[in-house]
Amino acid sequence: MSATNKAVVTTAFIGWMGGHNESLQSLLSDDIEWNISGNSAAAGKTKGKPELMRRVLGPFGARFSGAGTTNDGTRYENDYVWLLTMRNGKAVKGTAFFDSVAFNELWRVKPADLHQN
Structure with a gap:
């Protein structure tokens, strides 16, 4: 990974972990191809x-009441690997690998209302 891409991705993830969802969204190209x-x-x-x-991503975030705490008060912990293909500072392709058992437990948590435009 080039130093520029690494800096862009690192900045986006630091912002996302700090609760700024727009940080992750700004990393993604409008036509991103994503595979889970x-x-x-x-x-x-x-x-x-x-x-x-x-x-x-919307339903994922809607299941949290705080950093790592779900809407039902449990902690969500998982390890993720994202393989990203970058072009002009944006992720154009992504593949995500993670513990699907832990993820499915999260998906059982009732999401907060999602307001979509």
Whole structure:
């Protein structure tokens, strides 16, 4: 990974971990191709940032009341590996690997209302 791409990704993740969802969104190209490997509730492919936000990232974030704390008061812990293909400072392709059992436990938590435009 080039030093520039590494800095862009690092900055986005630091912001996202600090609760700034727009930090992660700014990393993603509008036409990103995203694949979630495995058999989790969110496994599969999405095409474009709007679909990724609607199907995965929006519902993911809506299940948290705070940093790592879900809406039902439990802690969510998981290890993720994201393989990103970068172009002009944006992720154009991504593949996510993680513990699908832990993820599916999170997906059982009732999400907060999502307000979509």
